[in-house]
Amino acid sequence: QVQLVESGGGLVQAGASLRLSCVVTGLPFRNYHMGWFRQAPGNEREFVAAITRGAPVTYYSDSVKGRFTISRDNPKNTVYLQMNRLNPEDTAVYYCGASTVAGATYRTRHQYYNYWGQGTQVTVSS
Numbered sequence: 303q304v305q306l307v308e309s310g311g312g313l314v315q316a317g318a319s320l321r322l323s324c325v326v327t328g329l330p331f332r333n334y335h336m337g338w339f340r341q342a343p344g345n346e347r348e349f350v351a352a353i354t355r356g357a358p359v360t361y362y363s364d365s366v367k368g369r370f371t372i373s374r375d376n377p378k379n380t381v382y383l384q385m386n387r388l389n390p391e392d393t394a395v396y397y398c399g400a401s402t403v404a405g406a407t408y409r410t411r412h413q414y415y416n417y418w419g420q421g422t423q424v425t426v427s428s
């Protein structure tokens with residue numbers, strides 16, 4: 303049974319930092335590209351960051367570039383999202399996804415991720 307379990311969300315003030323974790327079980331983690339997406343009420347799921355399998359390459363949305371860092375620890379089957387200088391626009395439910403689809407084009411598109419976690423809420427107050 304495949305499971306992706308996110309943790310680390312919470313309520314913080316603007317300017318604070320959070321580190322999200324996503325532990326993956328039931329699949330060969332090192333063979334999957336991993337991504338973080340977020341969804342605010344009334345909005346579509348939005349790409350945040352992705353990291354490829356193998357010699358990892360990272361991708362970021364323009365809105366988080368320079369503030370967020372994605373990383374992975376293959377022996378721990380875990381992907382992380384370090385979020386710094388948070389602002390109220392970062393408020394959303396954050397989801398991690400796992401993908402086997404090759405190609406940089408697909409890293410930012412949630413339709414090409416095979417598995418998802420249940421999400422963790424991040425709320426940033428002004």
